[in-house]
Amino acid sequence: MTPRRLGYDGVVLAAPVTVPYERFSTRSAHWFLGRAMRALVESSGLEKQAIDGLCVTSMSLAPDTAIGMVEHLGFQPRWLDNVTFGGASGMIALRRAARAVQVGDAEIVACVAGDTNQTDSFRRGTAAFSQFGQDAVYPYGSGGPNASVALLTDNYMRTYGAELADFGRICVAQRANALGNPQALFSKPLTLEQYLKSPLIADPIRLYDCVMPCAGAEAFLVMREETARAEGLPFARLVGAIERHNAFPDDPVQDRGGWIVDREELFAQAGVTPEAVDFVQAYDDYPVIVFLQIEDLGFCGKGEAKDFLAGHDLTTTGSFPINTSGGQLSVGQAGGAGGFLGIVESIRQLTGQTVGTPVPDAKIGLVSGFGMINYDRGLSTGAALLAA
């Protein structure tokens, strides 16, 4: 029996910040990261140099990495990490930062994710995303995740009998959630009929199944609870966190993620069950991925997400609130910040700092990440439980 790993006792998250999203930007990723750091300092009231740990996520920072940002922004951290795991970056950054403050390698770690979006940057990004992608996916014209996830979706629908409307319900509910969020790029309601009539992008995926790439940044601080109290910062506690990479490599087509392997431990760390979760911030680059998370994190059995979700109101004030800020499907996907969106929104919900509609009496939130379609499937999964 493997020894249980150390819990995340005493680790908290604070200072949720968002640099407003733009569809396209002439600014560089450096600008968005700089604005996010400034917002962290201003909203926390901390001295700039009190931030002694930095974890940077950006997909458009090349040729720079975290170390380049340290000099660019004038920090002298004693702990530094560069985390680029796509949609799993937020989970992984959080876990790294939590361990750093837990053992005292750093006092206050800023986790920051920001990306720019220029007119051709998405194509260029997908062309060189990974070696396997360049060798075995991009030459098929299916550059970027659209076609890859379309194949997963096709397989999932064939295997479990899900229909487009099942996916559409998520998109429609999240759009409703977004209407309360002034930072969302989509600000008009979406009906299921509109969803079903939206243009096909890669069958069966339609336009409203896809996130809109944009520019923006998300950031938060990780510290020990006593530090937050001493600085007078509202905080959310980290009560459980997992990650897993390249789970189930022998599955012919991906229809499950690494969450299954670790979910038991996730809830055990927090000492709760899925029923105790008040809201879920699921990684929603496509609705089918939300299905996988709902199933693989234990809210329902494999293939049952359509029925489970159909049985709930998914809006912020509903019975099973999902992506309460609107999620990436309505807010936009600001590159690596997409994997931070759910964490930042969870901190807001759990600390009473919501920009949009609050989840009533939220005590426990689950955040999940998914990323790195390196070849034909997403390799990295992660999840965290946060508590008020």
Place this chain on the structure above:
Amino acid sequence: MTTSTLGSLAALVADLAEGNVEVVDLTQTLAPDMPRISLPPEFGQAAPFRMEEISRYDERGASWYWNNFSCGEHTGTHFDAPIHWVSGRNLPDNTTDTIPPRSFVGPACVINCSLEAEQDPDFLLTVDFVTDWEATYGRIPPRAWVLMRTDWGKRTDPAEFQNYDEAGQHSPGPNPDCVRFLIEERDVLGFGTETIGTDAGQAAHLRPPYPCHFYMHGANRYGLQCLTNLDRLPPQGAVLICPPLKIRKGSGSPLRVLALAPRT
């Protein structure tokens, strides 16, 4: 030099200036599609004329146009030196650089065989034909060029010029006795034709094979091939000018062949 010699050259210059003496170009234009001698494939082959541009007012040379050309010594209108044939290989002054220059200028006797060649492409010039011609136009003087007119030079289609079939080429030339007659009885400087060789197309089957080459060069005499415009020369009275390129140990060379002919 005598005064009269000077006077005759001056007269020539005056005749040229006044057009009394015409300069006739007996040369085919050197071009890649100019027919060339083609031996059975096991033999070495004369290279055809080829021209490659060096520059043409472009990035290879902004203000000038020029070419490299390549060809065999026996390509186009060309001169045969005695060393060309095995029978002449040990003779003195037998190469293009050592032949005495005076051999390049001499009287031209033009024997018209065009009717016979048209009727029979394998026509062979005989001693009788030559002596009959002499009966009409006068005896061939010593050290003269004998030119066999066949109007072959008017065949602009390469296929007609080559006149090939499964047996090879069919084109006129002299017979062995005729060649010996011209050398031994008339002391000619050389023999010239409009066809691709001084010998007939089927001369490989004569005894000896290629008699004009064999006897002419064996007697340190010369050959000219691929001439044209022979119909513009009188049977007697023209002067031939045919200096080959001064190639060291050359067996022949393409050249410009001119004739001075009284205006008709």
Place this chain on the structure above:
Amino acid sequence: MTMDQRPHRNPALPPRRPTTPPILRSRFALGLTAAAASGRFALQECLDCGAIQYPPREACHCCLSDRLEWRPRDGAGTLLAVTCVRKPYETYFRERAPWRTGIVRLDCGVSVVAYLHGRCAEPPARVRVRACLDRAGRAVLAALPDKDVTDMTDDPLMREFSNSPKGRHVLVTDGTSEIGQAMAIAAAEAGAETVWVGASERWKAAPGFEALSTIPQVTLLPLDVTDTQSVDTLAGQIGGKVDILFNTAEFHRTHSALSRRGVETARVEMEVNYFGLLRLAQAFGPAMSARAAEVPTNAVAWVNVLSVFALANYPSQGTFSASKAAALSLAQCLRAEFRPAGLRVLNVFPGPVDEAWNQTELPPKIAPRRLAADVVRALEDGLEDLFPDPVARDWYERWRADPKVLELELTA
């Protein structure tokens, strides 16, 4: 020449410029293309544990061995998921969207993303995967129906991978040889719209050459590849129309370095076999590149009839081998320069061909008609290298195994 009866391009519209799919691959992935270039589908197999690898990699995903070897596979598998890509990013794909791709689970245990032939059934369906060269000359996988795979070119997607003479204007550079005549006949039989056949020194009346003109599509034209002016003249006449160029011009003698005094015969070999290719490339290549996306027919391919002796010198035909090696090297350069336009260079490496200059070679010798038929099929299959006969394949395998050992065998 009569007027081309098919629809003509509207001359008022801008020309359609050639685009190509992504060309970048890792070095270790190029083994897939190397095999596909000669029509084989191969995957890496671990020599230590036997695991099949895909996508290509540097270490075994099971036992971490670096002893991975490309080995032929039959490509049998099951189609599991399908999508139809409608909004791609790259221009090449945008011009061709939509098309279908899918995930195929090969029986050997790996999942591959592949293009789908239009007649593949809905998942789960049995399919056969093969590796094709795309317009960038890089291998992509295509799933074909398990049974009754007939004409690859009846599918619009598969047509992208094919360089069939059907409906195209082709030039055979020398029709005086048996190979050239067989090539002209095969191109006409494969449905070429026009077959121009060149000949140098037509007065030589090569047997069989004039008879070509009885084929309706055939037009005989003067062309001497040793003569730049001749090549340029012909390019001026038809260079803007040639879709496939079959370079059959060849000067073949059987001499070693010492058996033929002097360089003149070897020089002619180079003039025809090497410089001839260079002259043709300079005269016809740019216009063909520019027309790689032309409608209704586009330039697609350039065929070089080389020799397997280009790979390693066959001493009894030593200078001929050298000239073919030079031509091969130049063909590789041409291939690189044609890449941006998507033009395929098909190099053909026959062993001894059954023709007069190979009289003393022992059988097997490939018949010119058979060679021509194989070339047409290689074009239809989109190949880049063709080793058409047993001798050629034997040499190629030895050469691949160890060029030095092959040299030692040949110089014994």
